[in-house]
Amino acid sequence: MVLSRFWLAIFISSIAFVVIGLFSGSSYSIDYVLNGKKDEPLLISEKYLKQVPAFIKDSIEKAPDNTIVINKIETDLDTTYVYKNQTVKIYSGIQKSDGLLPTCKNSLLDLILPLIAYLAFFCGLMELLIISGAAERLATKLSPVFAKVFPTIPKNHESISYMTLNFAANFLGLDSAATPFGLKAMESLQTINPEKEKASDAQIMFMCLHAAGLTLIPTSIIGYRAAENAANPADVMLPCIITSFVGTIAAFLLVGIKQRINFKSASLILALTTILAAIAGLLFYINGLDLIGKNFFTGNLSGLMLVAIIGFTLVFSFVNEKKFTQKDTTIFDTFVDGAKNGLNTGVKIFPYVMGMLVAISFFRNSGLFEIISNGISFTFSQIGVAKEITDSLPVAMLRPFSSGGSRGFMIDAMRSFGPDSFTGRLSCIFQCSAETTFYVIAVYFGSVNIRNTRYTLGMMLLVDLICVITAIMVASWFF
Incomplete structure (x- = not known):
């Protein structure tokens, strides 16, 4: 009985936290919770190319695969910009566990x-x-x-x-x-x-x-x-x-x-x-x-x-x-x-x-x-x-x-x-x-x-x- 209630508690509280995070704007997508894999980059935002800073826009257009990585230092998380299908997907951080x-x-x-x-x-x-x-x-x-x-x-x-x-x-x-x-x-x-x-x-x-x-x-x-x-x-x-x-x-x-x-x-x-x-x-x-x-x-x-x-x-x-x-x-x-x-x-x-x-x-x-x-x-x-x-x-x-x-x-x-x-x-x-x-x-x-x-x-x-x-x-x- 105790194990069953604990299982329900962590499941329901986690679902509620994910939904609240999505609608409050603290997270951009919940797909990672369902389909993401451990250590994959997390999608935190998506913008049109004209909405990103000018120096990032220029770098994306010059990059051969339309992908750039900034803040690449060992003590911080990399932020990756990927331009595809007319939008720029922004990734930062990694997923803690498989979805x-x-x-x-x-x-x-x-x-x-x-x-x-x-x-x-x-x-x-x-x-x-x-x-x-x-x-x-x-x-x-x-x-x-x-x-x-x-x-x-x-x-x-x-x-x-x-x-x-x-x-x-x-x-x-x-x-x-x-x-x-x-x-x-x-x-x-x-x-x-x-x-x-x-x-x-x-x-x-x-x-x-x-x-x-x-x-x-x-x-x-x-x-x-x-x-x-x-x-x-x-x-x-x-x-x-x-x-x-x-x-x-x-x-x-x-x-x-x-x-x-x-x-x-x-x-x-x-x-x-x-x-x-x-x-x-x-x-x-x-x-x-x-x-x-x-x-x-x-x-x-x-x-x-x-x-x-x-x-x-x-x-x-x-x-x-x-x-x-x-x-x-x-x-x-x-x-x-x-x-x-x-x-x-x-x-x-x-x-x-x-x-x-x-x-x-x-x-x-x-x-x-x-x-x-x-x-x-x-x-x-x-x-x-x-x-x-x-x-x-x-x-x-x-x-x-x-x-x-x-x-x-x-x-x-x-x-x-x-x-x-x-x-x-x-x-x-x-x-x-x-x-x-x-x-x-x-x-x-x-x-x-x-x-x-x-x-x-x-x-x-x-x-x-x-x-x-x-x-x-x-x-x-x-x-």
């Missing part, structure tokens, strides 16, 4: 189709884990801990192994693997959900822990920093880990209090201590490496672990091949059946993803998001928050809505202020330490047709806020 129709198209071609491919492969592997008995063994080992965190899940339930694989994939920065594992976990949790259209406590806990985005190796962030010629691309790794770890603990405590979980369990304390010790140990090892060693380690650990998961699944399936024979199937046929399930899941979630992305696109292109973002930055600056922080806030604000949009702001912050500036580093930490909340809710709950998400959205946004505050504190401490 409504291109977003519909791109959500299928650029997002859903690659996602379906990932789902098909990893769901095939998960089917092998199920038939071979590996998932059952993993669930048995982890049941004592998961029984405390997810008290409504039956002992040794298969969802435990799927959630473990999802957390592990996120931990190692394996986004392509994390989503299929997470969707399979949601499907498994749905089988024990008594109210099929209403999110269960276990599903909410899983979503909020997933949203915190606990990450050990932020490979993509390091890659972007290296591309921007940072002195030490991996210097934000430890702040990213600390911020995401704090967010994960906060998610667990907040949701646990809401669900009245017993925090005094010895097995739970032992598990948290073990995780913390493992992270500390790895950080201690990585910190002892030189720059080349860090780049080599961080660049290969995630890939090596993914190869290890694939290799283990295939070898374990081969060793337990008799279990496949007992079910009158083969290892390859089982993989194919699992891949088909992944394809069906991808088709099912497409409408949910498209609906959310279109609303976000409208929100950004309307200009309403930019006004809200600037207003918040101005408010923070007036109460004494440093400009270095307010300059990076657009990344934090956009992160719950759009990973690509916030990534664009992060790259722009590094280019504008420098990758080794406080703003550039803080933007990277913001990008790494939170999840694309609205996209995740649309994908995960959409995959199991849950309409009532209860308090999931509010709790995930609160976790995002905690991650933002923690990121600022950690960045101030380190840099």
Whole structure:
């Protein structure tokens, strides 16, 4: 209900803002909201040739293609004059996001189709884990801990192994693997959900822990920093880990209090201590490496672990091949059946993803998001928050809505202020330490047709806020 109302609110407010802007004269055309593409120039006016300044008229007439560009300096937006069909079209600035129709198209071609491919492969592997008995063994080992965190899940339930694989994939920065594992976990949790259209406590806990985005190796962030010629691309790794770890603990405590979980369990304390010790140990090892060693380690650990998961699944399936024979199937046929399930899941979630992305696109292109973002930055600056922080806030604000949009702001912050500036580093930490909340809710709950998400959205946004505050504190401490 909350997600539905929020979706309606941003859609209707954005439409109203666009229409008001058109009739008030603050915008010239609304076609860009419907058909425009990201980074295309925006049409701001149209005049007859005699109405433009004389020096511009002369320049247009002399230009071979009747097009001139003025104000071409890196710190300002270019203004382009195009003479065509007896009128001069004036363009200035660039579009923030794809329009409504291109977003519909791109959500299928650029997002859903690659996602379906990932789902098909990893769901095939998960089917092998199920038939071979590996998932059952993993669930048995982890049941004592998961029984405390997810008290409504039956002992040794298969969802435990799927959630473990999802957390592990996120931990190692394996986004392509994390989503299929997470969707399979949601499907498994749905089988024990008594109210099929209403999110269960276990599903909410899983979503909020997933949203915190606990990450050990932020490979993509390091890659972007290296591309921007940072002195030490991996210097934000430890702040990213600390911020995401704090967010994960906060998610667990907040949701646990809401669900009245017993925090005094010895097995739970032992598990948290073990995780913390493992992270500390790895950080201690990585910190002892030189720059080349860090780049080599961080660049290969995630890939090596993914190869290890694939290799283990295939070898374990081969060793337990008799279990496949007992079910009158083969290892390859089982993989194919699992891949088909992944394809069906991808088709099912497409409408949910498209609906959310279109609303976000409208929100950004309307200009309403930019006004809200600037207003918040101005408010923070007036109460004494440093400009270095307010300059990076657009990344934090956009992160719950759009990973690509916030990534664009992060790259722009590094280019504008420098990758080794406080703003550039803080933007990277913001990008790494939170999840694309609205996209995740649309994908995960959409995959199991849950309409009532209860308090999931509010709790995930609160976790995002905690991650933002923690990121600022950690960045101030380190840099």
